[in-house]
Amino acid sequence: MKVITAKEFLQEQRNQAEPADASQLDAVVGDIISKVRCSGDDALYSLTEKLDGVRLDEMIVSEAEFVEAQEAVSDAFKAAIQKALENITAFHANQTEQSWFMNQEGGITLGQKVTPIERVGVYIPGGKASYPSSVLMNVIPAKLAGVKEIVMTTPPQPDGKVSPYVLAAAKEAGVDTVYKIGGAQAIAALAYGTETIRKVFKIVGPGNAYVARAKKWVFGDVAIDMIAGPSEICIIADETARPRFVAADLLSQAEHDEAARPLLITTDRQIAEAVQDEMSRQTEQLKRKTIIQESMKLNGRIILTESLSEAFDTANSIAPEHLQLMIREPFENLAKVTNAGAIFLGDYSPEPLGDYLAGPNHTLPTSGTAVFSSPLGVYDFVKKSSVIHYSATALDRVSRDIGSLARAEGLSAHANAIQIRKDEGDA
Numbered sequence: 001m002k003v004i005t006a007k008e009f010l011q012e013q014r015n016q017a018e019p020a021d022a023s024q025l026d027a028v029v030g031d032i033i034s035k036v037r038c039s040g041d042d043a044l045y046s047l048t049e050k051l052d053g054v055r056l057d058e059m060i061v062s063e064a065e066f067v068e069a070q071e072a073v074s075d076a077f078k079a080a081i082q083k084a085l086e087n088i089t090a091f092h093a094n095q096t097e098q099s100w101f102m103n104q105e106g107g108i109t110l111g112q113k114v115t116p117i118e119r120v121g122v123y124i125p126g127g128k129a130s131y132p133s134s135v136l137m138n139v140i141p142a143k144l145a146g147v148k149e150i151v152m153t154t155p156p157q158p159d160g161k162v163s164p165y166v167l168a169a170a171k172e173a174g175v176d177t178v179y180k181i182g183g184a185q186a187i188a189a190l191a192y193g194t195e196t197i198r199k200v201f202k203i204v205g206p207g208n209a210y211v212a213r214a215k216k217w218v219f220g221d222v223a224i225d226m227i228a229g230p231s232e233i234c235i236i237a238d239e240t241a242r243p244r245f246v247a248a249d250l251l252s253q254a255e256h257d258e259a260a261r262p263l264l265i266t267t268d269r270q271i272a273e274a275v276q277d278e279m280s281r282q283t284e285q286l287k288r289k290t291i292i293q294e295s296m297k298l299n300g301r302i303i304l305t306e307s308l309s310e311a312f313d314t315a316n317s318i319a320p321e322h323l324q325l326m327i328r329e330p331f332e333n334l335a336k337v338t339n340a341g342a343i344f345l346g347d348y349s350p351e352p353l354g355d356y357l358a359g360p361n362h363t364l365p366t367s368g369t370a371v372f373s374s375p376l377g378v379y380d381f382v383k384k385s386s387v388i389h390y391s392a393t394a395l396d397r398v399s400r401d402i403g404s405l406a407r408a409e410g411l412s413a414h415a416n417a418i419q420i421r422k423d424e425g426d427a
């Protein structure tokens, strides 16, 4: 990976404008969305044949396919899914919100009513790898929020089936229906509906550039969780960090995608060199070597800083999806982190722990959006309504003020709705 100073890195970031292929991506995604809107299921079948190389007879996963999947996965996998499900449920249970009401003198009741979104669509990526863990991370908070119907869509494998791991996780998590459709076409189907796929009210879940662009496109017609970009990891390491661990953790995210971004920020040149060596050595042993090497070359950086404080400033300006603190006193320095999707403290809290099993969500803000957004949670699956009740006496007490405000805005019908009640009370 390229070694640069913090100053050079920040300059490099500023120079990075919109990627050159953005308008081409827009054209491809726009075309897919309009095909799905115009031709519904027919478009889904033909796009799946063209883009995934699979001629589907049926897009809904059948009960027999679920049974086949349960039989295909090992007991060890089932046990691991159970453990992950328990931990994710326990963590997210803390996020549930109740409706609340407050009473004020004179017959006033005010409140906030929390209602689950009725129907949600979950996209699970499936192009380069299959992600049963993402099924749990996206479905469990929706279940805890009380969403009535959860549908899932994911690309078919070359044999026309969905990964048995993904199906087994979907069954465990309580997904209602699974569709074998991927990419922008799946997002369009969830957003606008087709003969088979019913329109949902919110779409959640990560995906590649086509999926992300499609979510941006349909936003407004339907709600979305976020625009999730390629995976990112940023590690702050001081001289106490263990190069073998640092290298392994950087590689763990580099293997997702050529566009993944592994970043190391360190105050120590020797650590930088040792991590470089370790990364080259460990990469040789890994299955997804080509993807890893490409990601390290394109987006991997080792950033040298003068001090730990400069390291934190740099990390905060990156606002990474995952931030690992592999420094002498991680807890004591936690307050210095202002922008990060998830923060991992110490040598024994590697990022994959959070990806699979610790409990917090792994769907996190990427591409710097941690400056304004949060991990996926139960709060993403509810909406709130304000509740207002005034008695006749309570309304009478404020009628003059409302009248003044309404007249100031030139809205006499507003004033009238108040005055008419006052007149009746006075009569």
Ligand SMILES: NC(=O)c1ccc[n+]([C@@H]2O[C@H](COP(=O)([O-])OP(=O)(O)OC[C@H]3O[C@@H](n4cnc5c(N)ncnc54)[C@H](O)[C@@H]3O)[C@@H](O)[C@H]2O)c1
Pocket (backbone or CB within 6 Å): 028, 051, 052, 124, 125, 126, 127, 128, 129, 131, 134, 155, 156, 181, 182, 183, 184, 206, 207, 208, 209, 210, 211, 228, 229, 230, 231, 256, 257, 260, 362, 363, 364
């Ligand atoms: N943030 C998270 O929580 C999280 C979790 C898992 C994966 N990820 C990320 O999700 C991404 C998954 O990407 P993926 O590609 O493996 O799976 P994907 O399911 O997102 O994309 C595959 C689909 O892309 C479409 N596609 C491929 N080439 C196309 C083309 N030329 N034109 C139009 N459409 C095309 C196809 O329809 C295909 O079904 C990775 O970047 C990974 O890092 C993120």
Ligand SMILES: N[C@H](CO)Cc1c[nH]c[nH+]1
Pocket (backbone or CB within 6 Å): 131, 133, 134, 230, 231, 232, 253, 321, 355, 362, 363
């Ligand atoms: N690290 C990914 C999010 O950036 C999530 C994931 C799923 N499986 C493995 N990793």
Ligand SMILES: [Zn+2]
Pocket (backbone or CB within 6 Å): 231, 252, 253, 256, 352, 355
């Ligand atoms: Zn990961």
